[in-house]
Amino acid sequence: MIPTTWFTVTYRLQGTAEEARARADELRYEQTVEFPMDLTPEAIRETSVGRVVDTAPDPAGGQRVTIAYAPETAGNELTQFLNVVFGNTSIKPGVRVERFDLTPAMLAHYRGPRYGRAGLRAVLAAPTRPLLCTALKPMGLSARELAQHAYQFALGGIDIIKDDHGLADQSFSPFSERVRACVAAVQEANARTGYRSLYMPNVTASHGQVVERAHLAKAYGAGGVLISPGLSGFDTARHLADDDQLALPIMSHPALLGSFTAAPDNGFSHFALYGQLNRLAGIDAVVFPSWGGRFSFTRAECESIARGSIEPMGALAPIFPTPGGGMKRERVEEMLGAYGKDVIFLIGGDLHRPGPDLADNSRRFRDLVETYA
Amino acid sequence: MIPTTWFTVTYRLQGTAEEARARADELRYEQTVEFPMDLTPEAIRETSVGRVVDTAPDPAGGQRVTIAYAPETAGNELTQFLNVVFGNTSIKPGVRVERFDLTPAMLAHYRGPRYGRAGLRAVLAAPTRPLLCTALKPMGLSARELAQHAYQFALGGIDIIKDDHGLADQSFSPFSERVRACVAAVQEANARTGYRSLYMPNVTASHGQVVERAHLAKAYGAGGVLISPGLSGFDTARHLADDDQLALPIMSHPALLGSFTAAPDNGFSHFALYGQLNRLAGIDAVVFPSWGGRFSFTRAECESIARGSIEPMGALAPIFPTPGGGMKRERVEEMLGAYGKDVIFLIGGDLHRPGPDLADNSRRFRDLVETYA
Numbered sequence: 051m052i053p054t055t056w057f058t059v060t061y062r063l064q065g066t067a068e069e070a071r072a073r074a075d076e077l078r079y080e081q082t083v084e085f086p087m088d089l090t091p092e093a094i095r096e097t098s099v100g101r102v103v104d105t106a107p108d109p110a111g112g113q114r115v116t117i118a119y120a121p122e123t124a125g126n127e128l129t130q131f132l133n134v135v136f137g138n139t140s141i142k143p144g145v146r147v148e149r150f151d152l153t154p155a156m157l158a159h160y161r162g163p164r165y166g167r168a169g170l171r172a173v174l175a176a177p178t179r180p181l182l183c184t185a186l187k188p189m190g191l192s193a194r195e196l197a198q199h200a201y202q203f204a205l206g207g208i209d210i211i212k213d214d215h216g217l218a219d220q221s222f223s224p225f226s227e228r229v230r231a232c233v234a235a236v237q238e239a240n241a242r243t244g245y246r247s248l249y250m251p252n253v254t255a256s257h258g259q260v261v262e263r264a265h266l267a268k269a270y271g272a273g274g275v276l277i278s279p280g281l282s283g284f285d286t287a288r289h290l291a292d293d294d295q296l297a298l299p300i301m302s303h304p305a306l307l308g309s310f311t312a313a314p315d316n317g318f319s320h321f322a323l324y325g326q327l328n329r330l331a332g333i334d335a336v337v338f339p340s341w342g343g344r345f346s347f348t349r350a351e352c353e354s355i356a357r358g359s360i361e362p363m364g365a366l367a368p369i370f371p372t373p374g375g376g377m378k379r380e381r382v383e384e385m386l387g388a389y390g391k392d393v394i395f396l397i398g399g400d401l402h403r404p405g406p407d408l409a410d411n412s413r414r415f416r417d418l419v420e421t422y423a
Numbered sequence: 424m425i426p427t428t429w430f431t432v433t434y435r436l437q438g439t440a441e442e443a444r445a446r447a448d449e450l451r452y453e454q455t456v457e458f459p460m461d462l463t464p465e466a467i468r469e470t471s472v473g474r475v476v477d478t479a480p481d482p483a484g485g486q487r488v489t490i491a492y493a494p495e496t497a498g499n500e501l502t503q504f505l506n507v508v509f510g511n512t513s514i515k516p517g518v519r520v521e522r523f524d525l526t527p528a529m530l531a532h533y534r535g536p537r538y539g540r541a542g543l544r545a546v547l548a549a550p551t552r553p554l555l556c557t558a559l560k561p562m563g564l565s566a567r568e569l570a571q572h573a574y575q576f577a578l579g580g581i582d583i584i585k586d587d588h589g590l591a592d593q594s595f596s597p598f599s600e601r602v603r604a605c606v607a608a609v610q611e612a613n614a615r616t617g618y619r620s621l622y623m624p625n626v627t628a629s630h631g632q633v634v635e636r637a638h639l640a641k642a643y644g645a646g647g648v649l650i651s652p653g654l655s656g657f658d659t660a661r662h663l664a665d666d667d668q669l670a671l672p673i674m675s676h677p678a679l680l681g682s683f684t685a686a687p688d689n690g691f692s693h694f695a696l697y698g699q700l701n702r703l704a705g706i707d708a709v710v711f712p713s714w715g716g717r718f719s720f721t722r723a724e725c726e727s728i729a730r731g732s733i734e735p736m737g738a739l740a741p742i743f744p745t746p747g748g749g750m751k752r753e754r755v756e757e758m759l760g761a762y763g764k765d766v767i768f769l770i771g772g773d774l775h776r777p778g779p780d781l782a783d784n785s786r787r788f789r790d791l792v793e794t795y796a
Contacts, residue, residue, distance in 0.1 A: 076717075080717075082561075082562055082563075082589065083560060083561030083562050083563060083589075084558075084560055084561070084562070084587055084588075084589060084771065085560050085561035085771075085772055085775075086772040086775070086776070089772060089775050089776070090561055091561075093563075094561050094562075094563040094564065097563050097595070098561065098562050098563030098595075122593050122594050122595060123562060123589070123593065125591045125592055125593040125594070127591055127592065127628055127629050127632075128629065129591070129627050129628055129629060129651075129654040129655060130589070130591040130593075130627070130628075130654075132654055132679060133588065133589055133591075133627070133651065133654055133678050133679065134589070136679060137588065137589070137651070137653075137654070137678035137679050138588075138678060138681075139681070140653070140678070140679050140680065140681030140682050140685070141677060141680070141681030141684075141685075141712055141718050141719075141720075141748075142681065142718060142719065143685055143719055185457075187456060187457060187458050188455075188456030188457070188458035188463055188464075188467050188471065189455055189456050189457070189467075189471050189496060190455075190456060190466075190467040190470050190471030191467065214457055215457075215506065215510065215511075216455065216456075216457060216496070216503070216506055216507070216510070218498045218500055218502070218503040218506075219498055219500065219503075220495050220496065220498040220503075221495050221498070222470070222471075222495060254502050254503070254506070255500055255502055255503075256500050256501065256502060256658050256661075256662065257630075257633075257656065257658045257659045257661070257662035258662055259500075260630075278502075278506065278510070280510075280513070281502040281503075281505055281506055281510070281656065281658075282502060282656050282658070283630065283654065283655050283656030283659060285629050285630045285654075285655070286630045286656060286659075288629075288630070289629065289630035289631055304511075304514060305506050305510030305511060305513070306505060306506065306509060306510050306513050307513065307514070308511075308512070308513030308514030308515065308689070309513050309682050309683045309685075309686070309689055309690040309691075310682045311514075312513070312514075312516055312682075312685075312686045312689035312690065313682070313685045313686035313689065316681070316682055316685035316686065317682040317685065318682075339514055344449075344453075345514050345515060346514075346515065346516055347514075375514075398457065398458075399458055399459040399462060402458075402459070402462050403459070403462070
């Protein structure tokens with residue numbers, strides 16, 4: 051009997067059904083007590099060791115094994131939850147996390163996205179159409195030059211103008227100077243257009259600097275923040291999302307997360323990593339490289355992220371898939387077919403491609419998405 | 424000409440020399456400006472885009488490509504350094520980080536390990552012999568029961584008694600209660616034995632809790648702390664290491680880091696991840712699963728970690744390889760052959776195997792390593 055209060059993690063294990071059953075037996079110990087089975091006291095086995103719920107062949111190969119864990123093992127902290135889900139087992143080949151399912155009682159400990167799809171749409175006054183996002187780049191430009199770009203993008207109607215994830219606090223464009231300049235530029239453009247474009251600076255930083263930069267950004271009038279959970283840790287993102295004094299939309303970037311999906315038989319599924327986990331961490335819009343660009347995610351993997359961004363997770367709001375990584379104008383139609391209209395198109399280099407008039411280049415994207423309102 | 428102030432990262436790329444050259448050209452843009460080559464202004468190319476230093480066939484297959492980056496791109500933050508090293512490229516198959524080489528000027532921004540090998544040996548009054556470590560487990564025991572174990576381990580002469588990495592702040596053994604009980608137990612044993620055993624609680628926690636728990640541990644008299652950088656982010660470990668008010672030895676655990684070495688052609692080499700990066704983050708002793716246990720690292724991979732823990736890195740102190748993951752008494756001789764005496768043997772379940780007298784089981788390990796003084 052598995053208590054109904056336990057949460058489950060579904061793994062894909064390589065090997066035959068018999069091998070998978072043996073490995074699942076190791077796994078449920080490895081992820082909890084990390085202690086030899088025969089030496090674990092009966093009482094601890096009852097309270098703390100995971101239990102195999104189900105084993106079935108996976109159409110993608112190997113076996114799909116669901117293990118239930120006592121909520122006490124994860125202790126209501128995202129760091130320890132991740133540790134129970136995959137801590138030690140990440141070091142073993144042939145095991146991938148496909149999905150996790152928390153109970154309502156556990157989900158109640160996670161606030162989740164503060165804005166989500168509906169909240170971000172309300173802020174942007176864009177109730178139905180696809181949204182547009184771009185990144186300020188290239189790295190090496192001054193704060194002033196980046197602000198000039200930001201002005202042009204906002205003038206052309208890009209909804210979210212974020213820092214490129216590589217802009218931190220470098221000498222060529224110090225954080226404070228950049229944020230002030232870009233906020234002013236976007237506000238000025240908004241005053242002209244009547245749009246509500248948001249500027250989201252990158253607050254991925256040293257442990258002691260993240261919260262400080264986010265609050266500085268808020269004080270300067272930024273409309274949201276960008277963070278890379280792979281660099282900062284997922285709980286740092288959650289910390290920002292739960293900060294009632296900050297209360298800004300949060301976008302995540304996949305930097306350094308790639309290795310979690312690089313091996314087909316290790317790491318996390320795209321669904322679990324970019325969908326479920328980002329949402330649990332309170333991210334409002336999750337950036338990932340769409341199929342057909344410079345990266346190698348497949349269409350099916352991208353669609354699974356979109357599913358993970360909306361599928362029922364207690365009271366946690368659905369979030370915006372934000373496909374990027376080589377996004378082009380001529381792909382909008384195809385991508386809408388996969389993601390639907392609840393999507394943020396992240397267009398980087400291609401907004402510079404048609405010529406130096408960034409406002410005009412942006413306007414043409416804006417006109418395009420407005421036809422899908 | 425590549426400026427001497429630039430740092431280098433050596434990658435292993437899959438494919439032929441010609442393919443590797445083309446990919447290296449993409450990589451140096453992807454990791455810096457993330458902008459189309461033809462649209463990148465000449466001045467930015469000069470200041471901010473990485474440059475290929477060298478390409479050569481790798482004996483392990485593929486090509487070894489060294490790319491130099493301007494120090495300004497990494498901006499003296501560990502998060503942004505990691506982003507330049509592997510942020511976006513982590514999402515591309517067929518690229519692995521083999522090693523990185525910082526310039527003396529950059530290394531000067533990293534304090535590195537506060538104790539390192541020499542410091543930890545001084546604290547433990549163990550100038551030459553291999554050191555011993557164990558983990559308090561299984562999860563599910565009460566603080567009082569774990570403290571009883573800690574007492575026995577210390578009585579038997581285990582140098583470092585750490586929390587199992589899955590002990591956080593769960594209801595069965597709350598952090599504060601556990602740390603007080605275990606510190607008292609180890610101090611009592613030390614008073615009897617004259618040894619200097621250290622208790623290191625796990626401070627991996629929510630973003631806002633890590634520093635608080637570490638300082639609480641210090642206030643209670645803990646002799647060091649354990650952190651899992653894969654869960655908390657590497658810079659959180661560095662933050663603790665650099666904290667002059669804390670000033671405790673830091674041990675790292677590999678939880679969730681496994682996916683970075685799971686694919687042979689993605690992620691990081693064991694040398695770079697467990698050796699170089701842990702050291703740059705200020706870790707004094709790095710736990711990893713040794714070959715021949717429950718995990719799958721090879722002997723060569725483990726030896727490369729040991730090399731990474733000592734090879735010249737500016738003024739950064741050498742650190743202790745801490746092999747675990749199924750360590751047994753009968754393997755000590757073989758492991759000394761690989762690691763030398765500058766090693767911490769992490770023995771978990773096997774300290775419980777011979778019988779319920781944990782002090783006696785520990786004493787036999789201690790007697791064994793003392794023969795290698």
